[in-house]
Amino acid sequence: MPTPTPTDTDISPAPRAALTLVSHALCPYVQRAAIALAEKQLPFERIAIDLAHKPMWFVAISPLGKVPLLRVRHAGGEAVLFESAAICEYLEDTTPHPLHPADPLQRARHRAWMEFGSNVLNLIAAFYNAPDEAALLRQRDLLRERFETLEQELSGRTGAYFAGESFSLVDAVFGPVFRYFDRFEAIADFGFFDGLPHVIAWRAALAQRPSVRDAAAPDYPQRLDRFLRERGSALARRMAPA
Numbered sequence: 001m002p003t004p005t006p007t008d009t010d011i012s013p014a015p016r017a018a019l020t021l022v023s024h025a026l027c028p029y030v031q032r033a034a035i036a037l038a039e040k041q042l043p044f045e046r047i048a049i050d051l052a053h054k055p056m057w058f059v060a061i062s063p064l065g066k067v068p069l070l071r072v073r074h075a076g077g078e079a080v081l082f083e084s085a086a087i088c089e090y091l092e093d094t095t096p097h098p099l100h101p102a103d104p105l106q107r108a109r110h111r112a113w114m115e116f117g118s119n120v121l122n123l124i125a126a127f128y129n130a131p132d133e134a135a136l137l138r139q140r141d142l143l144r145e146r147f148e149t150l151e152q153e154l155s156g157r158t159g160a161y162f163a164g165e166s167f168s169l170v171d172a173v174f175g176p177v178f179r180y181f182d183r184f185e186a187i188a189d190f191g192f193f194d195g196l197p198h199v200i201a202w203r204a205a206l207a208q209r210p211s212v213r214d215a216a217a218p219d220y221p222q223r224l225d226r227f228l229r230e231r232g233s234a235l236a237r238r239m240a241p242a
């Protein structure tokens with residue numbers, strides 16, 4: 001994501017809703033928070049910012065200069081939460097429709113698989129930023145290894161989602177992960193999921209889930225396309241002219 005260059009002195013838009021998600025159109029971490037909010041049927045306002053030109057109000061309230069933020073209006077004023085995992089845990093602690101298992105051991109395992117999802121997101125960034133073909137294929141192999149690990153984890157399970165029948169925060173993490181591959185596969189056949197039937201089925205189920213589908217704007221594919229081309233990377237060079 002772009003380097004921070006705060007340029008304007010906008011004052012923060014006054015939040016109208018009790019919950020406001022400060023977002024960026026392409027951010028997968030924002031999407032996981034949006035999915036959790038939707039699954040919990042919580043109304044929220046979404047404000048998108050330009051990460052290449054961060055507004056001053058955002059720089060002032062975001063300790064790491066990153067999205068997502070969740071602005072929470074309460075009786076005493078407003079609190080700002082940062083880090084998608086903390087946002088999801090707050091929603092989990094305070095609202096109905098649990099997205100974590102009740103059993104502490106299973107809950108801990110789910111948190112670990114969410115972290116695994118963040119690691120996959122780092123590998124995805126290394127893949128689309130790879131400077132040359134050799135690095136691109138190395139990153140492809142590392143991603144493929146992660147999906148093989150997931151295949152092992154999922155094998156023997158029934159049901160559409162990570163935990164079986166019920167949708168969980170692990171699904172909220174992987175919905176945005178898989179979304180990247182719709183575009184990658186249109187560029188070339190990288191074989192990410194060949195021979196991995198459980199991962200393929202999970203990906204298909206997540207793509208159909210309304211909360212996952214609606215977490216990205218309708219123009220997400222075009223925005224992602226532009227973003228990938230601007231990398232000037234090996235992947236960008238493989239893309240057909242716009």
Ligand SMILES: N[C@@H](CCC(=O)N[C@@H](CS)C(=O)NCC(=O)O)C(=O)O
Pocket residue numbers: 001002003004024026027028029030051065066067068082083084085
């Ligand atoms: N660990 C953070 C990661 C969030 C993150 O990396 N956000 C990116 C956009 S996807 C960002 O805001 N980057 C801006 C920057 O680093 O300057 C989370 O889970 O919320």
